[in-house]
Amino acid sequence: MLSLLLFDYLGTFAFAISGALKAARKDMDLFGLVVLAIVTAIGGGTLRDVLLGQRPFWLTDFNYIYLSLLGTAAVAALYRLVSRFETLLLWFDAVGLGTFTVIGASRAMEAGVALTGTVLFACLTAIGGGMLRDVLAGDVPVVLRREIYALAALLGALLYWFLRHWGVADALAAPTVVVLVTLLRLLAIQYRLGLPTLLIHDRRATRPPD
Amino acid sequence: MLSLLLFDYLGTFAFAISGALKAARKDMDLFGLVVLAIVTAIGGGTLRDVLLGQRPFWLTDFNYIYLSLLGTAAVAALYRLVSRFETLLLWFDAVGLGTFTVIGASRAMEAGVALTGTVLFACLTAIGGGMLRDVLAGDVPVVLRREIYALAALLGALLYWFLRHWGVADALAAPTVVVLVTLLRLLAIQYRLGLPTLLIHDRRATRPPD
Amino acid sequence: MLSLLLFDYLGTFAFAISGALKAARKDMDLFGLVVLAIVTAIGGGTLRDVLLGQRPFWLTDFNYIYLSLLGTAAVAALYRLVSRFETLLLWFDAVGLGTFTVIGASRAMEAGVALTGTVLFACLTAIGGGMLRDVLAGDVPVVLRREIYALAALLGALLYWFLRHWGVADALAAPTVVVLVTLLRLLAIQYRLGLPTLLIHDRRATRPPD
Numbered sequence: 025m026l027s028l029l030l031f032d033y034l035g036t037f038a039f040a041i042s043g044a045l046k047a048a049r050k051d052m053d054l055f056g057l058v059v060l061a062i063v064t065a066i067g068g069g070t071l072r073d074v075l076l077g078q079r080p081f082w083l084t085d086f087n088y089i090y091l092s093l094l095g096t097a098a099v100a101a102l103y104r105l106v107s108r109f110e111t112l113l114l115w116f117d118a119v120g121l122g123t124f125t126v127i128g129a130s131r132a133m134e135a136g137v138a139l140t141g142t143v144l145f146a147c148l149t150a151i152g153g154g155m156l157r158d159v160l161a162g163d164v165p166v167v168l169r170r171e172i173y174a175l176a177a178l179l180g181a182l183l184y185w186f187l188r189h190w191g192v193a194d195a196l197a198a199p200t201v202v203v204l205v206t207l208l209r210l211l212a213i214q215y216r217l218g219l220p221t222l223l224i225h226d227r228r229a230t231r232p233p234d
Numbered sequence: 235m236l237s238l239l240l241f242d243y244l245g246t247f248a249f250a251i252s253g254a255l256k257a258a259r260k261d262m263d264l265f266g267l268v269v270l271a272i273v274t275a276i277g278g279g280t281l282r283d284v285l286l287g288q289r290p291f292w293l294t295d296f297n298y299i300y301l302s303l304l305g306t307a308a309v310a311a312l313y314r315l316v317s318r319f320e321t322l323l324l325w326f327d328a329v330g331l332g333t334f335t336v337i338g339a340s341r342a343m344e345a346g347v348a349l350t351g352t353v354l355f356a357c358l359t360a361i362g363g364g365m366l367r368d369v370l371a372g373d374v375p376v377v378l379r380r381e382i383y384a385l386a387a388l389l390g391a392l393l394y395w396f397l398r399h400w401g402v403a404d405a406l407a408a409p410t411v412v413v414l415v416t417l418l419r420l421l422a423i424q425y426r427l428g429l430p431t432l433l434i435h436d437r438r439a440t441r442p443p444d
Numbered sequence: 445m446l447s448l449l450l451f452d453y454l455g456t457f458a459f460a461i462s463g464a465l466k467a468a469r470k471d472m473d474l475f476g477l478v479v480l481a482i483v484t485a486i487g488g489g490t491l492r493d494v495l496l497g498q499r500p501f502w503l504t505d506f507n508y509i510y511l512s513l514l515g516t517a518a519v520a521a522l523y524r525l526v527s528r529f530e531t532l533l534l535w536f537d538a539v540g541l542g543t544f545t546v547i548g549a550s551r552a553m554e555a556g557v558a559l560t561g562t563v564l565f566a567c568l569t570a571i572g573g574g575m576l577r578d579v580l581a582g583d584v585p586v587v588l589r590r591e592i593y594a595l596a597a598l599l600g601a602l603l604y605w606f607l608r609h610w611g612v613a614d615a616l617a618a619p620t621v622v623v624l625v626t627l628l629r630l631l632a633i634q635y636r637l638g639l640p641t642l643l644i645h646d647r648r649a650t651r652p653p654d
Contacts, residue, residue, distance in 0.1 A: 074284055075280070075289075075290055076289075077285065077287075077288075112293070137293060140296045140299055141292075141293055141296065142301075144272075144299070153372070159369060159370065162372075164262075164371060164372040165261060165370060167265070167266075168257065168262045168263070168265065168266030168269055168270070168370065169261070169262055169263060169266060174265045174269075175265060
């Protein structure tokens, strides 16, 4: 589908920029920016493909790599400008979240994976790159902390699976879920919605991380 | 083997709880608990399967995922209670260590891997999940620091390989090694046995980690 | 090629020692030294093989594992001595960088990967192990920060691809690129050459990493 590919490229670009920005703020050099941009943009899909026993998707379409390099170049050349448009970036990122969710779920279903596995692969595709980015930057992955991010992917994957199972054509199911996941994510940003944490008040929780 | 599957599930449950506890103590949200529980429980076996060129084991038996979710739910609902039974959890964890060692060694031998590789795959199966858990939580993997944990897996894998090589039936070799690895681990906990470290007293060692 | 295999073993040994040294300085136990030595020595090539859908290279030649254990033993037994020869180790490491670059590029080309992918796989082979080492030790990978290290691999991979494409025999192209990458790395060490970073002076950059 042409429109899905467009969304996919937009999301890839946004993910790459988030990786390059993180690298720049961690005082990495130009090569570090490139690595974090690429890892963030293609990491989730790569983990999915490896687990499904398939060749990484970017080996047949290097545009994902070139978009990552473009995102790096944008950050390196226009850091102040790019930083100022962080709200716009969050919107692109939300589009990427929705698109990667649908692509991950769709690839898993094509490979004959059942519902539980489809949801896992959709979430892995959507959040894997960001998790690798944060681990390489020495941070605890932000997606594990306090955001409705992965939950949007999870709900989207569930919905996509049932739509396809009920016989809804992919040409309808895919864009519907992309839009809904993107909207849910934007609402979560707007209203600062988050999942609860356990409020642990024992000594171990207040101790600095060891 | 029915009993090995039972031990496998018990170990999976214990590993999942250790992941969810770690996530809770790191102040992660509910989604973070789920991710760390799943990664800890199935991470080692997944790395093994990917390196052997096979589909992840949990794709044909989602009970491993459901047990991880159950462990997360137990931690989320009964945090104080679960924390209080940490000795019991260490016992379950030791059972998991023994079982994962044998399963890892057995899968590697079935795939035609020689002794050295079999030991590597057994250790990877047994400690890979815990290492991923600690890295995602921003800690240096505890298994690399000061415990007879991986050593028990290593010795168990060696013993298992020789037993099978000497013609001992799997129905005898597998439970024997599970029990011995579990016991060795419990003894190490009881008597606080550990491997030595190099006592480095140069400046670099006393400098805080960079 | 015999000479390439010799360089490969030399580089493996040097990478293993860098892993064991890092583990020792992080106060890990003997098992931690072994794990970091192995991961550093074979991590990059293993990631490459998994992404190319092939069995890890060390499954058909366990000498890579034995060399890692030898490197660990050297560090454990002769820590002070080994530390004193760090300049020599940097030379070995540079040889490893050159060799791993060529092997990574060559394996990718054999698998039918195009130029962009060949460069990616060469860099992954050369720097993947060191990145895994640093992540497991709780550090931000040094290669992302401020060194002409990956850049040498990148340029070497480009050169190797064009040499092969222009019909130069591997027996000539491979050693040429190994020597050039090694020299470039040694020059970078000698003259402290590095890639630029973005000099970010906003509040986020001066805040300690979160």
